[in-house]
């Protein structure tokens with residue numbers, strides 16, 4: 001299996017540190033707002049990476065951090081007059097809901113930065129002891145000039161790095177030194193005690209403190225979006241390799257390309273973003289996953305309604321086939337077996353399709369080609385069904401193969417649509433709607449007592465009903 005690593009700039013044979021175990025870490029969100037579909041692209045890509053590694057027999061531990069203390073959170077909270085901690089919890093919950101709704105289900109553990117403060121402090125202390133970090137009046141900084149490998153991930157020379165030095169702080173030794181601990185006295189701020197006084201951690205140190213806690217100083221795969229390569233991931237390498245004296249921090253650095261809108265990267269700052277929630281109002285998660293996987297994870301992908309619509313239609317073609325296969329399997333006229341020659345032709349065809357799919361996925365998770373292999377099979381099976389040369393056994397085999405693929409891609413090929421049983425929040429929503437309907441019938445019959453009882457009991461469950469003049473009503477969950 002070959003995976004492209006940003007560090008070498010090449011595809012390399014993938015070889016985890018422990019024979020069969022893969023420790024995978026992907027940068028999680030800063031929970032100050034809803035995530036947009038640019039973020040979703042990265043998380044879907046790594047969900048498929050985790051699925052495929054599992055399919056290939058690896059035992060995968062997938063860890064993600066949650067940045068729940070940060071300038072952005074504190075700023076947003078003060079704008080909204082909210083507590084930073086409760087704002088962070090609220091958006092963390094919404095992020096996890098978004099991931100669930102997108103079928104991103106393979107993260108084993110989400111680690112909050114605020115629950116790893118002792119580990120963060122310990123790592124900074126070691127960096128201080130080894131002379132890689134220093135304290136000033138404003139905080140503790142990493143001395144970039146002491147780490148000679150700085151720039152190796154982003155392939156930048158000292159000269160290139162010079163151009164990035166845009167963070168002047170008069171107390172720092174070098175303009176490019178990054179913050180490990182921010183000294184903060186302000187009561188408005190979220191702070192902890194440390195050997196350097198009250199304050200809070202810098203952004204980069206939380207990742208290495210978290211990965212060191214669960215994986216140790218070295219692990220297999222670190223993923224994230226391309227724009228995190230510098231300075232974020234460069235800083236992670238500097239921190240952990242300097243603190244442990246061991247390199248490399250990570251065997252394989254994987255980075256996803258941008259999701260663009262009309263050629264421009266989708267981002268919060270450009271204002272050209274669509275939240276995951278808004279997108280899921282209009283499209284199903286499977287179509288979106290299909291859209292994401294129709295491009296290679298390292299390539300940019302252009303988002304448009306048209307592109308999503310096209311993905312939906314392509315997926316529909318696979319679903320149509322699955323539906324027809326199911327009907328044919330039910331149909332008594334479908335022959336049990338075909339002639340030996342035809343049977344072995346189909347067997348060979350299925351084995352080829354499976355091998356192709358694996359070959360493409362083994363080659364740096366080439367999902368667009370893997371989807372191509374699926375469509376080749378779809379065409380072939382359709383043709384054989386039209387010619388009535390396919391047996392019940394062959395149809396069953398084709399269906400099983402499609403089943404393996406849908407698991408790897410995390411996309412349902414079943415024409416029954418997304419699995420409603422797996423979405424409890426949808427079920428709760430439907431149940432509340434049902435209660436509202438029953439209440440309306442009671443009110444129509446002027447049974448005010450029972451209608452009020454229902455409303456009061458629901459209020460006890462933190463579900464607030466608001467009656468509408470025209471009948472029915474709205475609800476909010478507190």
Ligand SMILES: [Zn+2]
Nearest residue numbers: 027028207232
């Ligand atoms: Zn990170």
